[in-house]
Amino acid sequence: MSLASLFGVELPIVQAPMAGVQLHALALAVSNAGGLGSLPCAMLDPAALGRELAALAGGTRHPFNVNFFVHVPPAQDAAREATWRAALAPYYAEFGVDAHAIAAGPGRQPFTKEVADVLDAIRPAVVSFHFGLPDPGLVARVKSWGSKVISSATTVDEARWLERHGVDAVIAQGIEAGGHRGMFLTGDLTTQVGTLALVPQVVRAVRVPVIAAGGIADGRGVAAALTLGASGVQIGTGFLATAESNASAPHRAALASPGARVTVLTRLFSGRHGRSIANGFTREMASAEAEVPAYPLQNALMLPIRRAAAASGNPDRLNLWSGQAAALTRPRAAAEYLETLVREAGEALARRDG
């Protein structure tokens, strides 16, 4: 089944949900232009979730996607947390952050029954998950609404696991992708492969449609992904550069700079591996990578620094999420970007066939 008919959209292009750097405005712009816009909910409290969902549902009659993290909350580790609070003390001081005001504890919660209750009133066309899937009962409830369920696989094993657990499509996330890696059956980076190698292997391994993600930012990449057997693509960094994202000024400047060519997979910003443009913080703290508290504990410790850095325009203390194809992007409206992707993809196919 084509992605367009599965999701009821015109274009086989999913805007990747990007927690912390976009809200409903980007999702609306993409859905109203024929793609599948996505609302990332991982960093929304219940009040914000309600507001964002209402704005999204009220702003379009087109299908959209609502995304949740489904991490397993880790056990507290007071010793490790204390070590990290000490390590971060100079950074807290740099921005005048009151470290005592940062709550201990597991921080943000994964997808729960309470969130499902809120979603029930909206029943989005698509609900996507990252880091696996919620409990089977919650998956069944989401599917009972007629919503399609999708999630990210970074390996063939994860793709097969997701299919067995009932997803309607698998997002094959290659190593090029920016932001958090969706890995959930493994924590071993040596299992993580490039999109060009991953997509054909996943296409062979599962029967559900495959959405290619990672390193795709122009129409040639879209056309190549479809050629690999994907039914569609998911694009993050390209949409991060558009006018409708909430990327901060230093984040936008970093994406447009030659420095965007050097990205790192790091746990430093959140406790889970995410791809960020290398900056002062990732270099200064690189040797502490192995000792980072688990997600979302580290996330809670880092948020005040990340927010203050964004507000003060300091790219060296900020999580500069980016995939490996930032050089292929440029600032513009999301609808114009979508239109360009479609035109370029058509040109790539025509040129290649000629």
Next chain:
Amino acid sequence: MSLASLFGVELPIVQAPMAGVQLHALALAVSNAGGLGSLPCAMLDPAALGRELAALAGGTRHPFNVNFFVHVPPAQDAAREATWRAALAPYYAEFGVDAHAIAAGPGRQPFTKEVADVLDAIRPAVVSFHFGLPDPGLVARVKSWGSKVISSATTVDEARWLERHGVDAVIAQGIEAGGHRGMFLTGDLTTQVGTLALVPQVVRAVRVPVIAAGGIADGRGVAAALTLGASGVQIGTGFLATAESNASAPHRAALASPGARVTVLTRLFSGRHGRSIANGFTREMASAEAEVPAYPLQNALMLPIRRAAAASGNPDRLNLWSGQAAALTRPRAAAEYLETLVREAGEALARRDG
């Protein structure tokens, strides 16, 4: 200009030169079937080089490629070498290798005037280099024969450098690729990106034809690479699995096993970063990665272990070079593999256009 007309071949498919695991037999099979076969010369002494070139030139009227490493020989580092001889002592003992018989010194030489003298009699259609280019005088001499000169770029900067220094085509080597990474302007792995992200960036950056390499092992990958704007592809692992390679039995078994899904970029086997299937040696020695002597010093120290391991069928002491798409390959004749690539590529295009 199309790759076919640039090289005078029928198919835009280059068989990657794979030093140590293939000789003229594979190159002949590929060239005689319409691709560009390659002879890797990095591990050949002058006598073997003469024999292999004669067998290749005498075995085909089709174009072929002859490949050389152009590393800069490192300074000796007696202390580091002594440390490593000690670290490897248990492995030498395991195979009854006489460690005292292993010569110190820089080991194999890069492309030199003497090698060019030998090549002059053959004047291959294509001469490819890895780790940059030889001296401008040597490049000019090769080009004066009418031979086309190509080399690998792992970054946009390397692609631009190669174009400025006169290559006729650039091989864009993505992170998925097996064996030695061609990086020569940088030693920093965080600059290395996936093929899907690299190829469109290189295509935009240079005017010479681009050959996509890394993670391509089936016809879908070939079609996708051409869609990205590449003029052709270079395939290693897929040809390593064919009958005409010299891959050892344990290497072939590893390529066909689920273990091939986990590969590592390691300097342990040679002193330069190469992608190998993870095995006992890479796991046992992982923590010593940063202390490995430079290429080819480490290569000399490791060769007796690697050769004894291959001979005795032990995959845990062997450099199991592989890209990230070994799961897409299977044993067969090289000509049959080429034929399948072409058929599958055509099907991928037809399916996608339909």
